[in-house]
Amino acid sequence: MELIKQLIQRNSQSPPTEAIRQLAKAAESTIHKVLLLDQEIKGLRAANEKQKRKRATPRSFIATGGALTGAEGQQLAQEAIQAMEPVGVPKKRAPPRCSNCHQVGHIRTSCPSRPR
Numbered sequence: 001m002e003l004i005k006q007l008i009q010r011n012s013q014s015p016p017t018e019a020i021r022q023l024a025k026a027a028e029s030t031i032h033k034v035l036l037l038d039q040e041i042k043g044l045r046a047a048n049e050k051q052k053r054k055r056a057t058p059r060s061f062i063a064t065g066g067a068l069t070g071a072e073g074q075q076l077a078q079e080a081i082q083a084m085e086p087v088g089v090p091k092k093r094a095p096p097r098c099s100n101c102h103q104v105g106h107i108r109t110s111c112p113s114r115p116r
């Protein structure tokens with residue numbers, strides 16, 4: 001209703017036929033939208049029915065062999081997350097070993113006996 005009032009107000013200078021014409025246009029596009037939505041709803045309902053029928057078929061394999069308890073699932077998820085953690089950044093690094101003099105405690109770039 002607000003839209004119609006606005007339309008009429010906006011077109012107060014123009015002849016009323018213009019307002020009516022615009023109203024008719026607006027109504028037409030609204031009806032068009034409704035029809036589109038109606039089609040969409042029908043499509044969704046059909047899809048939903050299909051899904052329901054799919055769900056109705058028994059999935060015994062979930063109930064029997066393959067069931068996971070919540071704790072087992074969490075455990076698996078934790079392991080998966082840990083496996084995904086970057087390998088390049090271990091929490092405890094081994095002490096550095098120099099590839100020049102092979103002493104532990106410094107690296108080649110800071111080696112005191114490195115030839116310059």
Ligand SMILES: [Zn+2]
Pocket residue numbers: 098099100101102103106107108110111112113114
């Ligand atoms: Zn060294």
